Amino acid sequence: MIAVPTGYRMKIVDDGLEFERSNLTPLVGSEAHILSKETVKEFLCVDGGVAIGNLIGFDLPLRVNITEMVRYHTGIFGFTGCGKSNLCSFLIRKALERMRKMSIVIFDVSGEYLIHLLDLKPRLFSTEHFSDDVNRVMDSQTIPETLEKILDRQLIADSVQRLIYEEKIQRLSLSYPLEPIPLTMGLILDLFGDIARSRRKESVQATVALNKLNRFVLEGGYDDEVPLEEIGKDIQARTELEEILQEFMASVHSMSGTVKDVQTIISILEEGSTQEYSKEQKGVIRNAEWLATQVAVNKYTGVNIVYLPDPTIARQVVSRFINQLLWLKKT
Structure with missing residues (x-):
């Protein structure tokens, strides 16, 4: 016979039983007791609970608080074919009966x-x-x-x-x-930063432009999250930023893909973003x-x-x- 600690302590109080959590583990050789059917029922079953099956060896229906099972974490484990899906389906039915x-x-x-x-x-x-x-x-x-x-x-x-x-x-x-790409100052800095770090064509020009952009951000008190449309509303800031971008475009090949990106950024500064992400369009x-x-x-x-x-x-x-x-x- 094997005795397994339950993690609870049983107390007899006024001719009744009380069970409370305990971190104490019985020592090897400690006296063990076989619980009666009535004690097992008192320990495991919830009055007025939902019967989800019978306890093997006791011919006793196991009753649980289905609301508490839903509210807290509950795990069901077992070997393949032991009936986990059947039990889960049954619990779902009972839960919906209580919480429609x-x-x-x-x-x-x-x-x-x-x-x-x-x-x-x-x-x-x-x-x-x-x-x-x-x-x-x-x-x-x-x-x-x-x-x-x-x-x-x-x-x-x-x-x-x-x-x-x-x-x-x-x-x-x-x-x-579907989410809009944030058209911010950070987008420009990332664009030129990636080119500058790539060590390929246009990296030198991009490094020069990036230094000027960093100075523009620092002196203007901007951060990465400021929208380009907001900068576009400030004529002086927009003009200064456009000059940096125009200078970069003039220093690289006109057919470069980066030039097209920069042209798009300039159009946003001048006209605002044309992106619309309404639910109807999505x-x-x-x-x-x-x-x-x-x-x-x-x-x-x-x-x-x-x-x-x-x-x-x-x-x-x-x-x-x-x-x-x-x-x-x-x-």
Whole structure:
């Protein structure tokens, strides 16, 4: 018989039991006690909790506080085939019964959860090209043997088809959010700095221009973040900056790609930026950041499954999703 420390101390108080955390580890050879069924129930089970299974050897339903499991970090570990997905699906169902407006996001690399939770009408996002083909969706998912024995495959396919019809199965883009490139003084300094450090053609001219630009920034009290449009509003500053840029263009080949960049910068100084990044122009890019936003504003309550069969892509998508979610919670 093997005795394992629980990390708790049991006290008998007024004919009742109390359990409290303890960092003390029993010494080798210490007396051990076998807990009774009633004591195990008192120790492990939550009154009024959700029964999630039976404790082996005790014929006792294990009851947990499902709300606390959702609120805090919970890990489920086990060997392949031991029923982790079944348990997770069960817990998700019970959590939604208690918290109906909750948003759940499942990152699924094995295609296990769509069929498990099909009756909950989940949304499915994937990097795979399903092209609204129900057979492609079905082939990508694992159907539990127990479910396949009691349900006709066509019935499952019909349910998947309804999800497609309701546009609940969508492709997840791997593209990054469209963001404007900041047209700032730092952009000019980086441009000339890269050329100066490259030791190739135009590096000498770029070094001379960079020294003048640094002096311009220092004397004008500017920093890297100041927009070019702001400098353009100051006639004296704009004229001085344009002279530095014009002098550089005159010292290099007129067909140089750098010349075209500098010409664009001058036009911004004179006319302002023509970049517009309105939502109407962007359109909707359904990527990890977009999904995190929908979840954060409670637009996508219920079950959202993200099917990512490629582990490398899965890590990338999960990382981007979490980063966006944390950023949204801070703003």
